[in-house]
Amino acid sequence: MHKNLSEILITREQIEKRVREIASDITRDYHGKEIFFIGVLKGCFIFLSDLVKNVKLDTNVDFMMISSYDGKQSSGIVRILLDLKQPIDGKDVIVVEDIVDTGLTINYLIKTLKTRRPKTIEVCTLLNKPSCRKINVNLKYVGFNIPDKFVVGYGLDYNEYYRNLPYIGVLKHEVS
Numbered sequence: 001m002h003k004n005l006s007e008i009l010i011t012r013e014q015i016e017k018r019v020r021e022i023a024s025d026i027t028r029d030y031h032g033k034e035i036f037f038i039g040v041l042k043g044c045f046i047f048l049s050d051l052v053k054n055v056k057l058d059t060n061v062d063f064m065m066i067s068s069y070d071g072k073q074s075s076g077i078v079r080i081l082l083d084l085k086q087p088i089d090g091k092d093v094i095v096v097e098d099i100v101d102t103g104l105t106i107n108y109l110i111k112t113l114k115t116r117r118p119k120t121i122e123v124c125t126l127l128n129k130p131s132c133r134k135i136n137v138n139l140k141y142v143g144f145n146i147p148d149k150f151v152v153g154y155g156l157d158y159n160e161y162y163r164n165l166p167y168i169g170v171l172k173h174e175v176s
């Protein structure tokens with residue numbers, strides 16, 4: 001375990017198993033369709049790549065980058081820093097997030113993307129902190145519900161560090 005962590009919340013093996021389960025749920029639910037995955041950078045990058053490898057359907061992958069956080073605090077301001085390269089009208093879209101906390105980011109993003117007239121749009125998030133929710137959002141696929149702790153690893157960062165850890169861990173208070 002990394003020295004700046006107080007505990008490992010979800011192991012590499014637990015993540016691998018759950019990602020395969022979600023991928024087969026998606027493969028079943030979208031049978032006969034093509035999926036347009038939108039990864040929300042940067043946190044999604046490991047989850048999305050593991051997920052799509054296990055989805056047995058035709059897929060398209062594109063990315064967006066939005067900013068809503070400054071360090072560990074939600075600023076409440078959401079800005080699109082990088083937009084999609086392809087149109088999504090008439091597509092079956094799945095937005096892939098690393099974590100849904102207050103829900104403000106994903107809520108804003110879904111509202112924006114709906115104006116581009118996708119056929120369907122759903123959310124797939126690796127982690128969910130239900131106790132932190134400030135706005136109701138519909139999450140079709142959730143990897144793990146976790147308590148209100150600041151977590152890093154498997155794509156999630158604290159000030160750009162720890163994304164490479166192959167597990168989800170809780171950052172020690174003294175380093176955050």
Ligand code: IMP
Pocket residue numbers: 043068069074097098099100101102103104105106149150151152156157158
């Ligand atoms: P929301 O708008 O509060 O739902 O925030 C979602 C975004 O906040 C995520 O995409 C992450 O970038 C960031 N975030 C929220 N909680 C954590 C955490 O525990 N660790 C790392 N990033 C987090």
